[in-house]
Amino acid sequence: MGLLSWIIIGGIAGWLASIFTGNDRQMGLGGNIIVGILGGLLGGFLFNILGGYGVTGFNLWSLLVSFIGSVILLMIINAFSKK
Numbered sequence: 001m002g003l004l005s006w007i008i009i010g011g012i013a014g015w016l017a018s019i020f021t022g023n024d025r026q027m028g029l030g031g032n033i034i035v036g037i038l039g040g041l042l043g044g045f046l047f048n049i050l051g052g053y054g055v056t057g058f059n060l061w062s063l064l065v066s067f068i069g070s071v072i073l074l075m076i077i078n079a080f081s082k083k
Contacts, residue, residue, distance in 0.1 A: 005058045009066055010036030017070030021078060035070050043069025 001009075011029065014036030018024045027035070043065040044054025055062040 001055065001057055001062070006037055006040070007033055009055075009058065009062055010034070010040055012036065013039055013063055013066035013070050016067050017074055020067075020071055021074040023074055023078070035073060036066055039068075039070025039073045040066035041069070042073055043067075045069075046072070 011033045014027070014032035014034070015024075017035060017039060018027045018032055040055050040062070046069065047054045047065055053061070053065075055065050
């Protein structure tokens with residue numbers, strides 16, 4: 001998967017995850033892309049540990065893996081940042 005694909009999938013996954021976790025107002029485009037890319041790495045790692053496939057290319061499965069990883073990442077961030 002190329003750099004542009006990572007940015008597009010990461011941006012969409014990060015945006016959807018920020019809406020799902022309630023962080024949408026706090027995050028901009030750059031934040032969504034970063035969270036989505038890191039979420040894709042985290043989701044791919046977790047899915048590989050569980051015996052599945054991680055990010056496989058520019059497709060809906062990769063978007064789902066990135067979304068799940070992004071939600072987990074944002075939930076961890078929320079747990080440490082909220083008072």
